[in-house]
Amino acid sequence: MYSIQYDDAEENEFDRLFQKWNDVEYVVNFLNENKDMLLHPIWLNITEPEEAAKQVLKEAEELENFLIDLCENVAEGETPDLDSHFKFLDGIYKYEIEYIPMKSYGTVRPSLLRMYAIRLGTNTYLITGGGIKLADTIQNSPGLKEHVLQNIDKVRTWLKSMGIYDGDDIN
Secondary structure (H helix, E strand, C coil), rough: EEEECCCCCCCHHHHHHHHCCCCCCHHHHHHHHHHHHCCCCHCCCCCCHHHHHHHHHHHHHHHHHHHHHHHHHHHHHHCHHHHHHCCECCCCHHHCCEEEEEEEEECCCCCEEEEEEEECCCCEEEEEEEECCCCCCCCHCCCCCCCCCHHHHHHHHHHHHHCCCCCCHHC
16 A cells, blocks of 8 residues: 655645644544534434544544455455455446556544545555545545545546556566
């Protein structure tokens, strides 16, 4: 598993996401600013920002540990692995066969967390971003609609321009 670091960023996306998701002040503020989104029927059990914040913090810890375990499994040739966790990102990318956009959910259902990546081969992913997903689509989700699809497209274009087609091309 790899993670992109954008030119204007101090850290890679994997580290940035987990830092934000573990920042109680950031999580509570984000959920308070978007508390109306918690009225959606999918969030029946977490209608208050404080409850949602607790879930985000719990999911973040569990997801980070889970992803580390999956990477260890990949290194040892065991399952479950990264391919069993990441899911195809449908929508505009539904028929892509190269630089395939993927998504990762948190460990709880329904999950508040999403991590987005580009699949570069078997068990090889490049993390491009993510965030707290409060709506049915990226385009309707505050904090995601502003950057997720744009970053995926930017990274796909960059990979192609650099001649990076799989994980071997990164090393």
